[in-house]
Amino acid sequence: MTRHIGRLAGVFACALLFPGTAQAHLVSTRFGDFYDGMLHPVTSLEHIVPWLALGLLMAARPQAGRWALLAFPAGLAIGVTLDAAMPALPGFGTANLVSILVLGGLVALDLPLSAAAFAVIACALGISHGYVNGTAMAATTNPVLFAPGVVMAGYLMILLTAAAGAFVTRRWSAARIALRALGSWIFAIGVMMLGTALA
Amino acid sequence: MRRGAALLALLWMALLAIAGAAYAHETPIAVLRIKQETAGRYYAQWIFQSDKGLPAPTAVFPPHCTYEAPLLDCGSRGLVGMLSVEQLDQRYSGVVIQFTRAGEKTQAYTLTPGSPSVAFGPGGGSSLAALADLMRAYILIGFEHILLGVDHLLFVLGLIWLVRSRWMLLKTITAFTIAHSFTLAAATLGWVGVPERAVNAAIALSIVFVGAEIIKLQRGQIGLTVRHPWVVAFAFGLLHGFGFSNALTKLGLPQDSIVLALLSFNIGVEIGQIAFVAVVLAVQWGHRTMMVHFDRRLDPVPAYAIGGIAMFWFLGRMSMMFTS
Numbered sequence: 017m018t019r020h021i022g023r024l025a026g027v028f029a030c031a032l033l034f035p036g037t038a039q040a041h042l043v044s045t046r047f048g049d050f051y052d053g054m055l056h057p058v059t060s061l062e063h064i065v066p067w068l069a070l071g072l073l074m075a076a077r078p079q080a081g082r083w084a085l086l087a088f089p090a091g092l093a094i095g096v097t098l099d100a101a102m103p104a105l106p107g108f109g110t111a112n113l114v115s116i117l118v119l120g121g122l123v124a125l126d127l128p129l130s131a132a133a134f135a136v137i138a139c140a141l142g143i144s145h146g147y148v149n150g151t152a153m154a155a156t157t158n159p160v161l162f163a164p165g166v167v168m169a170g171y172l173m174i175l176l177t178a179a180a181g182a183f184v185t186r187r188w189s190a191a192r193i194a195l196r197a198l199g200s201w202i203f204a205i206g207v208m209m210l211g212t213a214l215a
Numbered sequence: 216m217r218r219g220a221a222l223l224a225l226l227w228m229a230l231l232a233i234a235g236a237a238y239a240h241e242t243p244i245a246v247l248r249i250k251q252e253t254a255g256r257y258y259a260q261w262i263f264q265s266d267k268g269l270p271a272p273t274a275v276f277p278p279h280c281t282y283e284a285p286l287l288d289c290g291s292r293g294l295v296g297m298l299s300v301e302q303l304d305q306r307y308s309g310v311v312i313q314f315t316r317a318g319e320k321t322q323a324y325t326l327t328p329g330s331p332s333v334a335f336g337p338g339g340g341s342s343l344a345a346l347a348d349l350m351r352a353y354i355l356i357g358f359e360h361i362l363l364g365v366d367h368l369l370f371v372l373g374l375i376w377l378v379r380s381r382w383m384l385l386k387t388i389t390a391f392t393i394a395h396s397f398t399l400a401a402a403t404l405g406w407v408g409v410p411e412r413a414v415n416a417a418i419a420l421s422i423v424f425v426g427a428e429i430i431k432l433q434r435g436q437i438g439l440t441v442r443h444p445w446v447v448a449f450a451f452g453l454l455h456g457f458g459f460s461n462a463l464t465k466l467g468l469p470q471d472s473i474v475l476a477l478l479s480f481n482i483g484v485e486i487g488q489i490a491f492v493a494v495v496l497a498v499q500w501g502h503r504t505m506m507v508h509f510d511r512r513l514d515p516v517p518a519y520a521i522g523g524i525a526m527f528w529f530l531g532r533m534s535m536m537f538t539s
Contacts (some may be wrong), residue, residue, distance in 0.1 A: 084292040172498070
């Protein structure tokens with residue numbers, strides 16, 4: 017398990033060497049900064065795909081995976097705060113794309129991850145995605161509202177995806193195979209997105 | 216499961232509360248009043264802007280009109296043509312234009328980012344497209360009002376917490392909806408009048424009541440809301456309807472389509488309310504499915520948080536009643 021985490025850390029470290037590809041896009045719901053924060057991550061495939069992948073990973077191992085429900089939102093909060101404290105750090109955009117590969121691969125391989133592994137992966141993912149979401153804040157945005165909006169969106173997305181996945185796989189054993197197939201597709205999407213970004 | 220969903224929803228609302236929602240929440244709408252003085256000359260002024268001190272949006276009048284605030288001169292052609300408003304999406308969610316021609320009743324037009332302009336003709340009735348625009352605008356305003364209305368959402372959250380059966384929850388939420396629709400319509404149409412500040416304070420108190428009921432339930436006592444949830448929801452729904460009407464009457468309603476605007480606003484409120492209930496129930500289901508358990512010591516936290524936030528609002532709103 018430690019070996020797996022070490023490899024993952026290596027992949028993230030390599031990703032940070034690439035130039036940053038974070039494309040901040042401003043999103044306005046007109047309902048205030050909290051709802052803007054909630055909407056922002058769900059308007060970008062760079063966030064939606066890995067978050068769904070994390071949910072699917074949790075669905076395969078609900079007992080251990082539920083620790084991600086704590087670690088991922090915490091990571092997101094840290095990431096947004098980090099952006100406010102140290103803006104324009106390079107590499108997070110690419111790391112997010114690499115996270116699609118990593119999570120897709122983990123879902124496809126159906127590795128028996130421990131609770132600690134889930135917590136580490138989810139927290140690292142959260143920090144990276146939180147940082148990129150933080151870059152979307154305009155000068156007038158209130159971070160005290162925007163950041164919790166991002167955190168809430170992350171929590172809801174992984175919880176509901178994981179619950180739906182766990183619900184289906186408990187009832188139909190074939191769904192587990194479908195889940196792994198989905199993981200391989202996510203991996204392929206990650207390859208395409210990363211390739212496009214680095215081309 | 217309920218604790219988790221409630222904690223999450225509470226966080227949601229606590230954060231919205233930070234945004235200054237401790238008092239009656241503001242709907243960011245601006246109002247432009249245009250009144251005809253003589254043939255071709257009008258008096259045009261922004262009469263309601265943001266409490267937060269945001270500047271008024273910029274009105275773009277038909278090209279033959281010249282505007283030097285507050286006078287609008289449109290010459291012999293009069294105010295005929297397209298009036299649009301800029302910066303709608305950035306600062307305000309809507310603009311209401313109250314237009315009074317000499318010797319005629321005031322007409323109200325609602326502009327939104329999706330339809331930021333209105334065409335003034337020499338007179339005449341409303342087309343189907345205009346009615347559809349009006350419905351869309353007021354549904355959006357209603358939806359926005361409930362999503363920013365932390366106090367209403369907190370009350371609904373308390374009901375979800377207290378009502379254990381899904382069927383009873385459906386009846387309870389329906390009772391709340393019917394009740395607030397009654398008073399919203401009655402107050403907006405001017406059949407009853409209730410002081411806004413007193414209503415806002417009473418709404419806060421209704422949430423304190425729900426918080427106390429949750430504490431009672433946790434101590435094994437069966438309170439009124441647990442015994443007859445729909446009755447309590449109906450009674451307090453009447454109160455919350457007055458709160459909705461305060462927001463709506465501030466906008467100014469089109470006098471020739473008042474029922475349609477009212478209905479659309481209510482539809483928007485219901486859509487928002489259903490969306491909120493759906494999210495809370497989905498979170499409960501998600502926690503159940505993922506076997507998420509919370510420490511029992513956290514049990515009283517949501518109820519005290521609901522009661523605490525609401526009491527803070529109550530005191531703030533009471534002080535507003537007596538100090539301004």
